[in-house]
Amino acid sequence: MEIRRDVFQAIADPTRRQIIEMVARQPLNVNAIAENFDVSRQAVSLHVKILTECGLIVIRKQGRERYCEARLEQLQEVTTWVDHCRQFWATQFKSLDNYLQKMQTGKNQTNE
Structure with a gap:
């Protein structure tokens, strides 16, 4: 069963709100985002995945890196x-x- 995610779920979590604020300033890769939190890279990746499913972040590949960019229209x-x-x-x-x-x-x- 697929979980339907919406923008309200995205902003309900303080970590996700911080991630949105960070990538709104400049595109960052998951490692750069994870450095700002006392949780595992895997936990940050899950937050990024939720934000992507909600349409607030898009992942852009640049060489071998994947950068998170904000899409705040949502x-x-x-x-x-x-x-x-x-x-x-x-x-x-x-x-x-x-x-x-x-x-x-x-x-x-x-x-x-």
Whole structure:
């Protein structure tokens, strides 16, 4: 059974977020990436594989080396989702604020 991966899985892990940030600055091979972490090269390779399956990294061969390059267009899906949530909650809080103001106004009128 094939596991479906998406961009949200990719950014859920802090190590993968760090890898994305690193290769966004410049293409790196897995060994160069692994030097920045206290985990095995194999563990870093698994993170890179997940990022590749999510479409956030592509592997480019240059001679005998394989370089990881960032493809951040996929992050637009996250931006869209966050914007939707932000709009939803802004509407909810505005509604709550209006309700509380009405309650406060009614309370003040009763006390006078």
